[in-house]
Amino acid sequence: MKLICKVTGWIIAALALMMPVGVCAKSRNAEQKRVSVIPNPKSMVQLQGELKIDNKNIAVAVSDTSLSMAADYLAGCLSHYGKPVVVSDNDKADILLLLTAPDSLLSVKGAYRLVVSTDKAVISAADYNGIINGIASLRQLLPPAAKKDAGKKFLSIQCVDIYDAPDYWWRGLHLDSSRHFWTIDEIESYIDLMALYKLSVFHWHLIDDQGWRVQIDRYPELTGRGAWRVFNQMDSACEAASVNDASMRIPRDRMRPGENGDSVYGGFYTKQQLRHIVSYAAARGIQVVPEFDVPGHSTILTVVHPEVSCNGKPNSSICPGKDETIEFCKNVYSELFDIFPSKYVHMGGDEVDKTVWKSCPHCKQRMLEHDIDSPEGLQAWFVRQMELFFRNNNRTLIGWDEIAYDGLGSETAIMWWRGDNRAVVSAATESGKHVTCTPTSCLYFDYPQTDAEIDKILSLNPREGLSPSQQRLINGLQGNVWCEYIPTMERIYTQILPRMLALSESAWNADTEKRITPAEFWLRLPDHLARFDAMGVAYRMPDCLIVKIKNK
Ligand SMILES: [Zn+2]
Structure with a gap:
């Protein structure tokens, strides 16, 4: 697909200057990345640090064979960054998909919890669609492309603790x-x-x-x-x-x-x-x-x-x-x-x-x-x-x-x-x-x-x-x-x-x-437009973002 817009880096720079402190998370400080997940999770706490994964071996594991399709889907998404492998040892996983019993938090169909620590990312849910919804949030936390660090390419993911559930099915x-x-x-x-x-x-x-x-x-x-x-x-x-x-x-x-x-x-x-x-x-x-x-x-x-x-x-x-x-x-x-x-x-x-x-x-x-x-x-x-x-x-x-x-x-x-x-x-x-x-x-x-x-x-x-x-x-x-x-x-x-x-x-x-309010929507949007650029997906550039670039 033809690339329509390649100016999102400029927009992000312009908007970073305008962004109010703590707009996206309860505990984000100045050094932490903005978390721009859409739709807005029901609860999101931004934690200290990042999970760094070597892009040559992105290990994905599942707790249950019924999640094999989800693992394959996730591996397909990760192939954009490097070499994902589905492993059987949960301890060796960078990303673990975990089917759990429906507790008070995860009783709603499609609900999930996503915890990214400096050690690994764990998506837990009581049903398949919950796991899939957690994968969507994880995909949005990933950078548009893997970054080089000391000769190696890494995936860096901001540490977060998200609990989330849909209202409409x-x-x-x-x-x-x-x-x-x-x-x-x-x-x-x-x-x-x-x-x-x-x-x-x-x-x-x-x-x-x-x-x-x-x-x-x-x-x-x-x-x-x-x-x-x-x-x-x-x-x-x-x-x-x-x-x-x-x-x-x-x-x-x-x-x-x-x-x-x-x-x-x-x-x-x-x-x-x-x-x-x-x-x-x-x-x-x-x-x-x-x-x-x-x-x-x-x-x-x-x-x-x-x-x-x-x-x-x-x-x-x-x-x-x-x-x-x-x-x-x-x-x-x-x-x-x-x-x-x-x-x-x-x-x-x-x-x-x-x-x-x-x-x-x-x-x-x-x-x-x-x-x-x-x-x-x-x-x-x-x-x-x-x-x-x-x-x-x-x-x-x-x-x-x-x-x-x-x-x-x-x-x-x-x-x-x-x-x-x-x-x-x-x-x-x-x-x-x-x-x-x-x-x-x-x-x-x-x-x-x-x-x-x-x-x-x-x-x-x-x-x-x-x-x-x-x-x-x-x-x-x-x-x-x-x-x-x-x-x-x-x-x-x-x-x-x-x-x-x-x-x-x-x-x-x-x-x-x-x-999220329209104002918050516009703040989060540039991160998504940058991803569309990386994916080669066309979009309409909103007028309000063009104005902000010109004013910078
Ligand atoms: Zn007739």
Whole structure:
């Protein structure tokens, strides 16, 4: 990935002069390094000294074989610095991953303790995800690169004692693979970045009007034809913008000759690749929630299978009046259930154009049979059919907030997305439904990014105004990344960074009083930007940091 910014060293120097004493830790003195962990740990004490590890032999050990995947993941992260080895003797470990019984501190799922002494670093937790969260904090304590000292290269880690636990279990990041196709390597790097900030749910929007990305054995033409397209209007707009911005150029490695002598663009994931991503994410404490969005956003589906549209022609909506449409959706979901083990599966349900339903004899007949008096009622009936199917397959349906009033069971979850429709959070939780919050007002990461977005995210509190029992139904927060006009990963990272760090803060610490302030966020951020530089990850340079450099 192209390096966007290499000036973070200057920013750090500028900000070091401004930093108030003791801002990051209870006992830091002038000689100690700043500890810039995001999200802010529930408790962090900065201790005297550093742990120094020879980079030629970074020994990692685990207390339990169930942590082997975590050790491999950590070793992969450490290979950036030198030569990690997984050892069986805990006494010889520089970094020990320790599974413990859940005590009063570690009883919350995902909680961990990280103690770095001058002898070793120990991450203890009562569950796998707690270990993974501890690894994320350790990764943030590591320098961007190993330092040379007396001819040897060392990893220096500030001594700390951190106890930490998440408030929300759904700390999500979404990705749209329909509007543009992302390779498996790119998906892995996206998941790696999520893990660095303790994000826990990867919401994968795999299917939409513009492209079908999932191998479905029963309907092979969905990927045979539906995964490829000649450039559409959005693609052409991206190409036009690429004249001034190379990150807007559609990658040529995703193009191939089409049947008509033209070039087609796209790609899809085999089941084997999708299962690989599921296990890759699980090793990093992340579950994958797939989305097949119906009954709207179905143009490519009706292009390939016009028999499921009302009039046998391509349409943005499928026909809920036809039995074969219902069967078709169930068959696709069955294959998705077989690939993705997550409890939640996303059904979409948003922005449904119901125009053709009004004149469709199948839809009219369905409405007559079930005493339905409006197209909205017909959509609600369709969603309830899917809900029943999910329930019978031991899955829980989650959908965009349009489905909140469709007469669904309390186990079905809602994704609040329309920022001006906050009342849906109250209404859904009142009827016992869980809600994941991803409002357009600050968590749509494809929208322009400004410094002010950080303040909005850090003050977002969906629990506000809810009763204690309703508050417990808030799953958490998620950032969405719709990719109509985002054709490269470089563009994605420039859109989501650094505001994804603010999302991580607010999703980890539900209580706004416990979160870092925007001022503290800006102080900690340069250390993270330096790491992104070392990783070769693009980001947007916040205006306020540019101003500080100029003023220095
Ligand atoms: Zn119809």
